[in-house]
Each structure stands twice: as structure tokens, then as C-alpha cells.
Amino acid sequence: MSVVTRFAPSPTGLLHIGGVRTALFSWLYARHCGGKFILRIEDTDQDRSTDQAVRVIIEGMTWLGLTPDEGPYFQTQRFDRYRSVLAELLAAGKAYYCYCTKAELDAMREAQLAAKQKPRYDGRCRERLEPRAGVAPVIRFKNPLAGEVVVQDQVHGRVTFQNSELDDLIIARSDGSPTYNFCVVVDDMDMGISHVIRGDDHLNNTPRQINMLLALNAPVPAYAHVPMILGTDGAKLSKRHGAVSVLQYQEEGYLPDALLNYLVRLGWSHGDQEIFSREQMIAAFDIKDVNKAASAFNPDKLQWLNQQHMMRTPVAMLATELRSQLARIGLHSDDQSLLEGVVNAQRERAKTLQEMAKNSQFFFQDFDQYDDKAARKHLTAEVVPLLQAVGEGLAAAEDWNA
């Protein structure tokens, strides 16, 4: 069987490391199996989706080298397809119009909650054949009433849900637009997804999706629900604890491979190995080895790994990175030998490229004041060995700037 995975973020918030880790696992698994990796943007909620978020997803993945083999696809561009599947389901009697009003639904929910029951739609419109005047209907999927759904999960094992716990979910809003759970099913089916790898917050909607797949006579893919990433405090990832745009790590001077290396070790391991190159990751990764428990984000280890990767990256490559990092703080240099000198002196002392740039900025500032070519040359020859001998010279740099 050929492996097809996908990463399907919704552009409602900025892509952060939690999403990146999920994308990484999908990408790795596809690469490991010689399969295909698809990027799909789930933007059916047009009110909350932003272009900015879409941009961060694409830029972030490009920066990290998690390039899709197909896509990005946008769900908003597939509405015609959803509509025709909706019609199919309706015609087959596997879905129906529901004329309940929001007030009615709210009342139902409140009553159920008051009776300490799980709030669910009771299916009262299954038998309502006549439209109600003045009510724009939604479309609901007719979920099986009895029996159970077994999810064979690659990381959790066998998870069983009773159909009696599920209700008839809305698959199209009253304005006709399809909803998330339905679009996912149609897309996964159309795109031939063989392995659905996603956050374990989705484990609960999996039985519904399987039921819909079954109703559409589509094959059921393998599922792998990977654990979430928590903030440093062990609580859910929040703005204060790492839920920042993935591009911030680029700004802060982390190497893509270092970030990926850090992320892959969250919930996955391969013996005692800590440091992985991209190729090693691909060779060693298997979705079946992923852990079940959530893990907390640890900035110290990320920094350590970044330094380890810097020590292993060719000098010329790091010099290029250093140059763009310097540009961020308004310093420009094309002097390759100077840049490489700084890299040589700093790669074992700085944890990030940003730190490297800051530690050596005095160096480039002074340097720029010399426009005499010979003087520049002289200064370079002088100062590079100095830097190497003296080490990071951070304290010196601070004095210098004071």
C-alpha cells in the first residue's frame, strides 16, 4: 500500500510548534515510507481564517524544509465538490435536513445538561419530512443508532466508541456551507490519504468520521493520534509558553534542523540517540514508536540542540546564516572571511545565531567605519585571530559599546 499523509491546519491562529510537530511526524512518516505528503489548508471558517495565518504556515514549512509533495489545497476552493457529496448523501437517505431552530437546540442542550446527560441532538428531524416555513435548514448526517466503532490507532491501539454516544452531526450550515468534520472526510477520501496523523484532540471525532467514510463506501485510513505539546509549565500551550509563530524561532536564530530535531524527540525516541540529522530522522522514524503521553516544551534543551547542530554545520553555511542574523540588527557584511572567523570563534560559545550576532556585533560596527581597503584588510587579519584566541569576548563587547 502506498503511504499518503497530510498536514491539515486551519489558518485561524499562527502556526506554532505544536502544529509543526504534527506536520513533522506526517512528513517524516511519508518520507520514511517513500510516500506522499500533502498540505491542506482547512479554511471553511471564513470568519476566523486569515491570510496572515496562511502565510505563516507556508513560510514556516518552507523554512523548515517540510515541503509538501502536493498542495497547498484550500477547502474553500472545493465547495462544489462538497455540495455534490452532500447531495449524494441526501439522495441516499444517509443525511437529512434539520429544521430545528437554535433556540430549540439550546433548550434541548440545557435540559440534557440539567439531567446530567451528555448534550446531544436527539434526531427529531429524522422523521420530519415537511419543511418549516421561515427556517433555513442545516444538513445532518444520519449516524448509526446502534453498534460500535473501533478505531485501530497506530499509537493508542484499539479504541472503541459506542454509536449510542454519537449524535447526528451537522455537515452543512443553514447557509449551505459544509462543516469541518464533513470536509475532512471528503478530502481524506478524495486525496487518498492512507494515514491520518493528527493531534490526539481529534481522537473523539474519529468515530464520526469513520461512520461517514463508511456511508460513502470509502476506505477507512489508518489513524495515528499523536500527543499534544504542553508549555514549559506543563499546562496547555499558551501565548506565554511557546505558542508563538514558528517563524519566531527563525528570528531568534535557530537552525531548522535543530528545531526539527528537538521536536521529533518530543514523544518519540530511538534508543539513546539525541542528535539526529534530517536523514537519520527519516531513516529511524516510525509512527508506531510514538508515545501516548503529552510532553512539555523545554527551551533549554532546544538551545543545547541548536548549539550541537551549529557545531556540526559547515562554516560557510553558518556564515550565511550569521549574515542574515546581523542584518536583523541593522549590520551588513559581505566579508566572507570575517564572517567565517566569527563563526569559528562563536559556534561553540553561542546557543543561537542571534546570540552569535549579538556577541560579535561590535566587531562589525567598528569594522564598517573603515573604508580604506587596506585598513579593512588589516583589521580583519588582526581581529579574527583575536576573537578566536580571546573567545566570545562578550564582556569586552559590552565594554566596547559602553
Place this chain on the structure above:
RNA sequence: GCUCCCGUCGUCUAGAGGCCUAGGACACGGCCCUCUCAAGGCUGUAACACGAGUUCGAAUCUCGUCGGGAGCGCCA
């Protein structure tokens, strides 16, 4: 409230009944190397949530308790 998931050092993890006196890594402490800071080497502190049961033997299997998380939307 109901359903589902999860629970090994502070953190990331190894561990699929005896190899566990629970191993590795980050962080932290000590020592070595060293003109400084790093890097590197050696070393120390530190965990099987709790309670029953199965077994000659349990971190590993079963049940319960506690704790945490997710879902229960015309959000994704």
C-alpha cells in the same frame, strides 16, 4: 455531568514479567582540561502517582482510586 485518552527523575525519554541496585539526555552541583568563557571528559543529586490483585517474580498484566487532558458548537 457524560464519553474517550493519558500518568517513569524538575523536563525529554529507555523500559513490551526476571537483563532494573530503574539506563540515557537537558538543567543543576562537583572534579578534570584550560590565560577567560565555552566545547569536551569524569562524576553527584533526582523518578516507576496510589492501592489491591495475578505470578515463584511487576515499572511492565488486571481492577480500583487519585491526578491531568480532550470531546460533547450552524469552531476547526
